[in-house]
Amino acid sequence: MMQLTPMMKQYMDIKKNYQDCILFFRLGDFYEMFFDDALIASKAMEVTLTGKSCGLEERAPMCGVPYHAADTYIAKLINKGYKVAICEQIEDPSTSKGIVKREVVRVITPGTVVSQTMLNENENNYLASIFLDETGAGIAYCDISTGEISTTELRGQRNIERLLNELEKIRAKEIIANEAVALDGLLDDLKENNNAYFSLLESRYYNKNTSVEVVLRQFNVKSLKGLGIEEMHLAVMALGALLSYLFETQKQNLSHLSFLKVYDTHEHMSLDKSTIRNLELTESMFDKKVQGSLLGVLDRTQTAMGSRKMKQWIREPLNHLPEINERLNSVELLVENILLRNNIKENLKKVYDLERLSGRIACGNTNAKDLIALRNSIFVLPDLKSELSACGDPLLEELEKNMDSLTEIYELIDKAIVDDPPYTLKDGGLIRSGYSNELDQLKESILDGQNWIASLEVTEKERTGIKSLKVGFNKVFGYFIEVTKSYFDMVPDNYIRKQTLANCERYITPELKEVESIVLNAETKINQMEYELFIEIRNYIKDYIQKIQRTSLAISILDVLTSFAEVSSKLGYVKPQVNNDDIIIIEKGRHPVIENTIRHGIFVSNNTYIDRENNSMLLITGPNMSGKSTYMRQTALIVLMAQIGCFVPADSAVIGIVDRIYTRIGASDNLSQGQSTFFVEMSELAYILNTASDKSLIILDEIGRGTSTYDGLSIAWAVVEYLCSSKGRIRTMFATHYHELTALEGHIKGVKNLNVDVQEKDGNIIFLHKIIEGSASRSYGIHVAKLAGVPQQLLHAAENKLNELEDSGASINLKKYTKTLEEEDAELKEETEQISFFDFAPNPVLEKLKSLDLMNITPSKAFEILEELKKAAEDQTGLKQGL
Template structure:
């Protein structure tokens, strides 16, 4: 086999170290890929595949992308889950002896991509490390673009899934043992569109992990970091840091602190509830517009937008923290002038968190620094406004906010107000910041003037009237004196060349001018680059101060946004209680009323407590507003617990630990689950994980199976929830099973409500009002007419409905009677003897062989197709004997 060329030998040696990555190998102005990497990249990026002679018989597959547009191609590959290793030239090609030295400077993965085009400014880009150790899960989560870093531990898969859904990471890394936990990695990949990879064993070495944590945070022990009580979390933190050092190949200076937390510190919102309540995006279009985030997010900064999203997905469960936020929102609500002035200043603040990350990663360009300076210029007036704040939370924000005047002054003195993007082409440094820069810059425009002035001075000083300053490529600049004046040449001049009729000299001053003029462009660009790096690195050393200020600005931005939304939408401050009472007067759906451009929205009341009003059974026709009513109640509770005002006339909200929703019908064919199976799985999850402090929103339980089975399941679910010994959770339960309304008298905690409607002949008008009592009709046929179902179908449906109702009434009269116990106030249905029905044994004798065989069948162990075939055979035999 023919030997590879020296360059390809270098390529193969580097590729061997990064087998799991697509290698972007720098060649001149392109990043080239070869062999399998080229095949993959050309397919995924839809770029032309060519070939290169690498010393072998066949040309190697090759493709490439221009270095100046690399982010576009890089982002496409990373978004599809690939890892990309960036291999750069590590020395100047002009000074290289042989093949230019190259090395990988960074590995880009979905969780470590810092490209501005790839990042959504309104959401975090999390990388999560999962460690399964000693029947426990350790989690470490970071967003390296902002410097956020968290760790926790959970004991069950359900808690693990809750944390994964809460952070929605773009990349997960885990240890080998994670496969033994029962968690499905394929589920993460397919359902959540997360890149998942397994780390080598050495990443999980406890001693190595602890040492890396100590080195990174510069501490002698883990006690000061709060990791002592998180052994599995510590392993995850260490492994994550090792992974980042391996891939990012820098000091990770923006990861300045780790925040340990317990998962019970916030209201837990699982993926189904997040989806059904449309907290972040709509259910169908997956758009922000139409979600709760769309209503509440009027933030002015990218940092505030991310924090608002986090608040919505992580409501508080501590009354003190909730009321502290409310106090701050109320103060800004009442002082509109101050609030709007603050928001005006915040509008000019750029994304400080991600700017300082680019600075610490040394990838920031001069325009980033100008954006940084502009942002810092807004802080002093904001602090001036906050100095009069009365609420504790606003005062704390004021204390946390650093004006960073030293950084502002540094950028103001050093960087041009409108600098170029490129950092190696000059034009960045302001005049007056550095004397040498000013000289080099002057030399480009004033060089000829300087030479003319030097010539005039030397003429006058020496008396050589025909002295000339001249230039050639061999000697550079020189002073030329004819032989007739050479006796006047000073002794300190140095002779460079003798001609037939003249002598050429140089002087120290001329040599200095020559150096400045001839190398001005290159020297100026190099000097400006060095000075720029000094300024950038000086700012990077203040990353802790900057991040703390950025967090404070984000906090203020969210509070101001909530106050602005509350005022413009006529929200009220809810009272917060720990007694479990939810009392909403005149509640409105925050999203629906905004989508309707604040037109008349029919408000409704909600009352739930832990005693006699624990469960509300809600009946009424489809499209009448049951789901809207239940969702608005849940959203009002959630909004109250993030510290927001709420859409209502008044509200007293008892803190809930979780909100569960079971709404709508959907199947999961990919995993072999029917609509009903999905429904029952979600119901099982709710009943097993809800507590007496939870709020349940249940819509149409049991509708995916037969009427009697569905009714039985719905009835049993209500009984289970109502029993304080089993669950005892506050619940809004919408149903078309009118039989469930009978539970109001049977179970003390159940109350009936319905949607009021007005009938006009065959038509109905939805009044959208919740009233006490149960509905006696579902109005399904009328709703079908509104939906545009053909009249022929509607008419036939009415005929069938009348016949079924008559039959149902007759059967009930024959077979059931209702008695009421005054003592227990409960409704009991009792079976009474009915008319004798025709029996199979009245037609055929009891000892008929077919009947004997039928009685002996073990139906429970037969498949549906076996049962059908057996029934067919028995029926056939009966017909033959008849």
């Protein structure tokens, strides 16, 4: 019977434990893949599929990549969603007997990448871990390329929604979770909403004692109390699983994951995923690029760490006044002090990605070039520190204190490593002379021999008279003497022929070989010694990782603040006045992105006033394309910018802190997402109504469009009433094409009509983009149709029809159904009940929608409900008659 070769047996034994990975099996200078792995990998990496005899009748499918180019190939596999297990030879093949020992030294997964070729420098590479049980959810996530690690826990109401929102903010590349996540269709939701590699881990990862143990060990503490998570069972479970998973894949200590950040999701303004998208915070809706987003405008950071920090800040605006003011004050100083700002910028330009570098040092992945980059970055620190110390701003001075000048490391690298070292570590050329006596002596000892070989060509030419004689070197023969054909008869007796080429012959001499062996042996020794010295240096630096991390964190924050100041100063932003009141007053506000991208004309600034009394519900009407959406988004963006600590595009701004911004962009404006059904719209609305607090800001853009006019109007009306109910009027901006709603001003407290001014001239309209008080007189739909090029004949017909409709009184007048505020007040005095929309026209569709618990519905159930709703909507003749 045929048997596997011993090497193939070894392969099979190892592969058995890594079924879910592509196994990179090291063979000399190559990594090879066999069988199914080869079939998959050859395709994914675009390399040739061949075969290898493996002892069986048929050759094993095989493909391979050279080890020095492995990173690029691994990146391809990771990007296509595979995991890669790296199996190395762990003993020296030249000294081992029989088959070389091999072991998997690392498993690379999308969330555990550290190699530079696989990372985007402006983006964190997060691995997130979720632990879910009936009491709530624990989240832990880390970026092992930077050393960042954080955890939180969600308990109480609406865990699942908050979990989804939190993950939207983190945007992990890989997510691990316990089995509970597979229930209730949550996994499908997670998969749909996150572009991440997903794995459900076995229950052994979720043992309470083990979790506590690994957490204590990792952060080197005696009790969870020290970490501030002793009461956070769910967070500990998520964190424990995260760490265990890391140990199993990385197979080494990750000492740089040392500062655990424990956060509370209420510390930050919460932004759900549609808001992050609708406001185009970090990428544009249209082409998903940074350009065209708020980030695109604000990011003028100089370092990669700063750029990543900027993204984090934009996704996590602050809720606490002191912290907001702290940032705003620093930005103010940097706006005013141009010299300081420029000096900081110049220094930051020279700073390398210290955060990722410390990650690589911790993982033992640094080369000598990295250390030179580290040295060059450290070089600017004293300067940066002296700029900031005593600059008079508390936050900047604190950042300065957190920067370590890292002098010891600078001196060490400067003394030890040559300025332009090679990428490889084992071929010498790394260590400066003067650093190690032993190394210098060794190098000196072969100088004689090297000089002798170097001068051999000249001396032998002279001695033999062969003019074309050359001394060369190749890997197979070592040093040789080359003589061309025409001089063959002059070759001396002591030359020993080694190789015949077309035009020449190559010789050696016993003496040459003797010197060569001394030189080559010594060179091997030198290279080995240089390598060892390098590793020693790298290990020494490992002890400084926490200092480097603290320094790089301070630098990243400084970078963001400086970038805010730079943009604010260049684009004419002002410092907002932020407070804990409920009023938002913006004078001459602009949309930060559109004002930069507008092609012709200039951006028209607009004022905003919202409070929780008489101006809580701004109803904005006006023709299409007049600027309603822009106005609302600009308000939301200005609030958000103030709360991340940036100046704002306005002449002045007073911002009463907002705990959440919600946006709902109606079906017609949201076609790009391709799923703008009425159901989606209504479920988002339900979500807003159910979760908004009296500190929230709600942007509703054309909701209710996806259904019949009566339905849509009824829903819009009910929404206005709901959000203006006296128990908690919530600040809302509502752009609507239902002109009928404007009748509610004066009837419902809080409602304020605004419209966008247009000029009519000879039957044409000119958009002025100016927001004015009052309701739009007409909707100008026909004018817009004209602008869009709809045929003249059709426009006439439409105009006639419109006139007929208006004359016949077919339009709806809500005033009939509501009382004025004065009437209401009078009635209240008589202790009568306030009339509500729901009292006289109960809408079963709405009632049903409000009662839905969306997170606990399966897709098939959702469809069933949708059918019911549709039927109910069709049956609503009662309501139509009522109107």
